[in-house]
Amino acid sequence: MTRALSSSLSGLRQLFPPDRILTTPARMAVYGSDALAALNQLPGAVVIPETATEVVETVRFCHRNGIPFVARGSGTSLSGGSLPVAEGVVIALNRLNHILRLDPDERIAVVEPGVVNLAVSRAAEPFGLYYAPDPSSQAVCTIGGNVAFNSGGAHCLKYGMTGNHVLGMELLLPDGTVTEVGGDSRDSVGPDLNGFFVGSEGLFGIALKTTLRLLPIPALYRTILGAYDSLEAAGDAVTAVIASGLLPGAMEIMDRLAIKAAEVGARAGYPLNAAALLIVELEGEARTVEADFTRLVEVIRTSGAREIRVANNADERARIWKGRKSAFSAVGRLSPDYIVQDGVVPRGRLGEALVGIERLSRIHGLEVANVFHAGDGNLHPLILYDGRVPGGLERAEELAGEIIALCVELGGSITGEHGVGIEKLAHMPKMFGPAELACMEQLRAAVDPERIANRGKMLPGGLS
Amino acid sequence: MTRVPIRDVQDVQEAVQTHPRLLSVGGGSKPALSSPLISPSGSSPDDTPVTLLDVSALRGVVEYDPGEFTFTAGAATPVAEISAMLAERNQYLPFDPPFAARGATLGGTVATGLAGSMQYRFGGVRDFLIGARFVDGRGQLIRGGGKVVKNAAGFDLPRLMVGSLGRLGILTEVTFKVFPAPAATATVYAEFPSLELALEALIRLTRSRFDLEALDLVPGSLMISEGSISEEEPRTQEGSVPGESRTEGRPASGATLLARIGGVADGLPARQRQVAEFLTGGNQSGASAPPVSVSPVLVSTSGTPDHDVTHWAAMAEMNWCPEGWSLYRVPVTPARVAALDRSWSAEGAIRRYTSGAQTAWVAWPGEESQLNRLLRAAGLGALRVDGPPSRQPWIGTIPGGPFLERITSALDPDNRFDLPGIWPRADVSHG
Ligand SMILES: Cc1cc2nc3c(=O)[nH]c(=O)nc-3n(C[C@H](O)[C@H](O)[C@H](O)COP(=O)(O)OP(=O)(O)OC[C@H]3O[C@@H](n4cnc5c(N)ncnc54)[C@H](O)[C@@H]3O)c2cc1C
Ligand SMILES: Cc1cc2nc3c(=O)[nH]c(=O)nc-3n(C[C@H](O)[C@H](O)[C@H](O)COP(=O)(O)OP(=O)(O)OC[C@H]3O[C@@H](n4cnc5c(N)ncnc54)[C@H](O)[C@@H]3O)c2cc1C
Numbered sequence: 001m002t003r004a005l006s007s008s009l010s011g012l013r014q015l016f017p018p019d020r021i022l023t024t025p026a027r028m029a030v031y032g033s034d035a036l037a038a039l040n041q042l043p044g045a046v047v048i049p050e051t052a053t054e055v056v057e058t059v060r061f062c063h064r065n066g067i068p069f070v071a072r073g074s075g076t077s078l079s080g081g082s083l084p085v086a087e088g089v090v091i092a093l094n095r096l097n098h099i100l101r102l103d104p105d106e107r108i109a110v111v112e113p114g115v116v117n118l119a120v121s122r123a124a125e126p127f128g129l130y131y132a133p134d135p136s137s138q139a140v141c142t143i144g145g146n147v148a149f150n151s152g153g154a155h156c157l158k159y160g161m162t163g164n165h166v167l168g169m170e171l172l173l174p175d176g177t178v179t180e181v182g183g184d185s186r187d188s189v190g191p192d193l194n195g196f197f198v199g200s201e202g203l204f205g206i207a208l209k210t211t212l213r214l215l216p217i218p219a220l221y222r223t224i225l226g227a228y229d230s231l232e233a234a235g236d237a238v239t240a241v242i243a244s245g246l247l248p249g250a251m252e253i254m255d256r257l258a259i260k261a262a263e264v265g266a267r268a269g270y271p272l273n274a275a276a277l278l279i280v281e282l283e284g285e286a287r288t289v290e291a292d293f294t295r296l297v298e299v300i301r302t303s304g305a306r307e308i309r310v311a312n313n314a315d316e317r318a319r320i321w322k323g324r325k326s327a328f329s330a331v332g333r334l335s336p337d338y339i340v341q342d343g344v345v346p347r348g349r350l351g352e353a354l355v356g357i358e359r360l361s362r363i364h365g366l367e368v369a370n371v372f373h374a375g376d377g378n379l380h381p382l383i384l385y386d387g388r389v390p391g392g393l394e395r396a397e398e399l400a401g402e403i404i405a406l407c408v409e410l411g412g413s414i415t416g417e418h419g420v421g422i423e424k425l426a427h428m429p430k431m432f433g434p435a436e437l438a439c440m441e442q443l444r445a446a447v448d449p450e451r452i453a454n455r456g457k458m459l460p461g462g463l464s
Numbered sequence: 465m466t467r468v469p470i471r472d473v474q475d476v477q478e479a480v481q482t483h484p485r486l487l488s489v490g491g492g493s494k495p496a497l498s499s500p501l502i503s504p505s506g507s508s509p510d511d512t513p514v515t516l517l518d519v520s521a522l523r524g525v526v527e528y529d530p531g532e533f534t535f536t537a538g539a540a541t542p543v544a545e546i547s548a549m550l551a552e553r554n555q556y557l558p559f560d561p562p563f564a565a566r567g568a569t570l571g572g573t574v575a576t577g578l579a580g581s582m583q584y585r586f587g588g589v590r591d592f593l594i595g596a597r598f599v600d601g602r603g604q605l606i607r608g609g610g611k612v613v614k615n616a617a618g619f620d621l622p623r624l625m626v627g628s629l630g631r632l633g634i635l636t637e638v639t640f641k642v643f644p645a646p647a648a649t650a651t652v653y654a655e656f657p658s659l660e661l662a663l664e665a666l667i668r669l670t671r672s673r674f675d676l677e678a679l680d681l682v683p684g685s686l687m688i689s690e691g692s693i694s695e696e697e698p699r700t701q702e703g704s705v706p707g708e709s710r711t712e713g714r715p716a717s718g719a720t721l722l723a724r725i726g727g728v729a730d731g732l733p734a735r736q737r738q739v740a741e742f743l744t745g746g747n748q749s750g751a752s753a754p755p756v757s758v759s760p761v762l763v764s765t766s767g768t769p770d771h772d773v774t775h776w777a778a779m780a781e782m783n784w785c786p787e788g789w790s791l792y793r794v795p796v797t798p799a800r801v802a803a804l805d806r807s808w809s810a811e812g813a814i815r816r817y818t819s820g821a822q823t824a825w826v827a828w829p830g831e832e833s834q835l836n837r838l839l840r841a842a843g844l845g846a847l848r849v850d851g852p853p854s855r856q857p858w859i860g861t862i863p864g865g866p867f868l869e870r871i872t873s874a875l876d877p878d879n880r881f882d883l884p885g886i887w888p889r890a891d892v893s894h895g
Contacts, residue, residue: 103799104671105667105671105798105799106797106798106799107670107671127671128671128673129671149616150616150620152614156614158586159586159587160587160591161614163620163623164587164590164591171867173866173867173870177866179865179866179867180865181863181865181867183795184797185795185796185797185822185823186583186587186588186795186819186820186822187579187583187588187793187795187796187819187822187823188577188627188795188863189577189627189793189794189795189845189846189847189858189863190577190627190628190845190847190858190862190863190864190868191624191625191626191627191628191631191632191863191868191871192577192590192623192624192626192627193624193863193867193868193871195590195620195623195624195626196619196620196621196623196624196871197867198620198623199616199619199620200619200620204867216670216671216672216673217673218673219673239531242531242533243531245554245644245645245647246644247643247644284675285673285674285675285735287731287734287735287738288675288727288728288731288735291727291728291730291731292727292728344612344614344615345612346529346532346534346611346612347531347532347533347613348529348531348532373614376612376613376614377612377613377614378614411610411611411612412610412612413610413612413614413615413616413617414617415615415616415617416612416614416615416616417614417616418616419616420616420617420618424617428617428618431610431617431618432607432617432618433607435604435605435606435607436606436607436608436618436621438604439600439604439606439621439874439875440618440619440621442874442875443619443871443874443875444619445874446870446871446873446874447867447870447871447874458618459618
């Protein structure tokens with residue numbers, strides 16, 4: 001610990017009782033990494049505020065002393081977004097977990113940053129409402145983390161990701177300024193500052209309060225599962241569904257390895273000998289959904305599916321989703337280690353992307369399981385490796401990098417929902433030119449001249 | 465006042481580097497915005513000469529892949545051209561950009577953040593813009609976002625352009641995602657004896673499980689008669705307040721709800737009936753909320769499909785706003801509408817509430833200062849979208865704050881896009 005930090009820590013100690021400021025390696029260990037477990041870094045201190053005022057005081061303290069800080073929700077970031085900065089302060093926001101207001105007539109919820117995603121839908125359910133974005137991690141991840149990464153989920157095809165559901169925020173800028181953007185209305189005047197803050201990965205400061213829009217729980221879900229003999233056939237079925245003019249709420253594909261993982265890990269009961277599974281779900285008003293579902297079944301039937309399962313009730317629906325929702329963690333049963341990758345390609349080039357991934361997987365001699373949000377071209381290749389083998393991680397990372405480069409080549413993006421964090425810093429120049437990177441750095445510097453908020457993340461220039 | 469025509473993106477970059485103060489115009493379907501803040505001598509209030517940048521040459525579709533449900537086009541491409549192109553493939557811009565018939569452009573639509581009644585279903589401009597190229601105040605061409613519908617890399621610059629009124633950069637090219645268009649549409653009209661009762665019904669509808677394309681609230685009667693729904697002709701009626709005209713046996717203080725549904729044509733009549741029954745307290749199927757306490761005076765589900773389309777297209781042109789009046793767009797919420805409506809109607813304003821009463825459109829006959837006072841008192845801000853040119857686009861509580869000031873100073877350090885009154889100058893900001 002440098003002298004600057006240790007002397008200023010005494011100032012920080014005045015803001016928190018001893019049990020809510022952690023400074024020893026043993027007590028800070030759990031904060032040393034996020035879900036990108038390959039990276040680990042102990043901070044100078046971890047503070048555990050219980051009120052917004054304590055968060056504000058902490059950030060002001062950091063700003064006065066030039067100490068970097070990292071906001072942290074549940075630490076489920078898959079890109080190293082909540083990795084601590086050495087000599088910096090981690091601000092753990094989990095205890096700010098109150099839903100401050102839930103107004104069913106206005107259909108909004110105003111929440112603290114540490115509120116868990118699923119808790120919002122649970123609270124809204126008695127009023128017939130829910131919060132739409134549903135990351136697979138929704139039982140643990142926080143709204144603050146969702147805001148920072150513009151998180152999505154399987155059901156974001158129709159109503160969008162986190163950014164489409166944030167109406168207003170109280171922001172704590174990195175110099176301690178507290179300011180409001182947006183409001184309670186679904187409409188707004190002026191630049192879309194909500195939309196600009198969402199996805200900024202903590203570089204613009206901390207979301208202290210967030211106003212979320214709630215939607216009525218759909219009257220009916222109809223879910224269909226199709227099993228295919230090849231990934232291409234499943235990909236073509238996606239194209240056919242889109243071309244038919246239907247607007248599903250979710251459209252997901254799993255490949256052979258992912259199906260196997262789901263079976264081993266979650267006893268999903270999927271057709272085991274299939275090369276690919278496609279799940280398509282319609283949601284909405286009963287009459288429309290029933291009519292559309294008849295058409296959907298027809299599209300799937302003529303798409304070369306060798307087996308079709310239709311969910312006829314909530315239980316059967318849950319069974320179809322169970323395997324998909326647990327696919328990430330289930331892959332852990334197949335391999336000692338794995339990297340969850342996240343890239344986007346134009347929907348029409350899914351087939352090419354999958355063939356490319358297969359080729360890269362062969363070249364590198366590493367297995368890749370594919371689980372993806374097919375409806376919006378968002379791939380999640382899971383790269384299996386053994387970290388105990390020397391060079392194993394490096395080989396897996398190399399393959400991951402080549403997959404991402406492939407996504408960019410095909411006209412897509414280096415990330416659809418997991419963010420850049422630290423993991424993808426090196427890929428930013430593939431996606432953006434010098435003018436864009438400079439522009440983003442200027443924006444960052446204008447908001448945070450000392451670059452104390454989540455230093456070293458998202459912007460490659462921010463490393464220095 | 466100099467007016468500089470632009471041939472291509474390089475011209476825009478050069479113009480930005482050589483002119484101290486610029487305002488981009490797509491052509492000016494919203495003259496209240498594309499010619500504000502400029503004194504008759506052609507200077508901004510601080511006497512810096514203003515150059516009008518005519519970007520209308522930046523038009524045309526760059527890329528449209530119907531299978532991908534995205535398109536890219538020059539910023540000055542007319543919305544009408546795009547809508548026609550999409551319609552051929554049964555696709556549409558779900559946020560329902562207004563003023564298409566008057567020549568509204570994609571760039572102007574993004575810069576003003578304007579969306580119409582149909583934004584109720586899937587959201588506004590910000591929910592469909594996925595990429596934007598713009599020239600910033602340094603003259604740099606910035607490519608924000610991309611061409612895929614999902615993208616979490618870097619700051620979301622396209623979103624920042626939505627509603628920025630040209631203050632943060634000059635848009636040259638935009639990319640949108642689009643959706644399949646509903647095969648057919650139909651509307652349920654329900655007239656209530658008072659605005660309050662109509663609002664109560666509106667709130668219950670917004671909480672129900674009906675998938676509505678639009679949900680508008682119009683104070684007054686729409687004069688529903690067999691087979692057609694007509695409104696008073698606002699522009700021909702001197703002195704009367706359109707939309708509040710008294711019809712035999714119906715209260716002038718009432719209000720009409722318009723609930724539009726879309727989907728397969730076969731299913732529409734039955735779905736219309738369900739909505740109507742929900743409103744009259746009958747069958748509740750498909751609904752999660754209890755029936756409304758007071759039934760509407762009159763419910764009509766009539767109107768031919770063609771009529772439905774023309775009716776809503778007319779709504780998007782805001783033709784109900786009388787010539788010479790100013791039109792304001794105010795973000796609101798249903799809970800606030802009753803009180804606001806009282807204060808606005810007392811001043812003789814004509815009001816429409818769209819998107820489930822999340823947007824108020826206020827046509828104002830008199831002095832802007834009075835509306836400004838009312839909005840400030842309510843803590844609301846408004847964008848002036850139509851009317852005679854004036855000195856400022858915003859009234860009421862002006863959006864922004866320190867976050868926007870800092871962003872502005874980064875994108876436009878020399879205040880080239882600063883027409884005082886848009887929002888605070890870069891040099892008053894931090895750092
Ligand atoms: C098994 C698993 C499944 C997943 N599935 C999905 C999925 O389907 N879709 C998806 O999008 N993601 C998914 N993720 C990734 C992850 O869950 C999301 O990125 C989530 O939003 C992170 O939330 P968190 O609370 O864990 O945030 P953290 O990991 O603690 O932090 C994430 C980032 O947010 C910043 N941050 C936290 N709080 C705030 C705040 N209040 N203000 C500003 N910045 C803040 C942090 O500094 C950090 O940069 C998954 C992760 C796992 C482990
Ligand atoms: C009654 C009427 C008749 C017309 N008839 C014709 C005709 O016959 N033929 C014809 O060619 N035109 C005609 N026009 C003009 C023209 O077609 C449109 O008005 C114009 O192209 C549409 O621009 P806009 O409305 O989208 O934005 P504007 O009104 O030009 O601008 C709105 C706002 O957006 C900003 N803005 C606009 N573009 C950009 C950009 N690229 N980047 C950043 N900010 C931007 C402006 O600064 C302003 O703040 C007519 C207009 C009217 C009102």
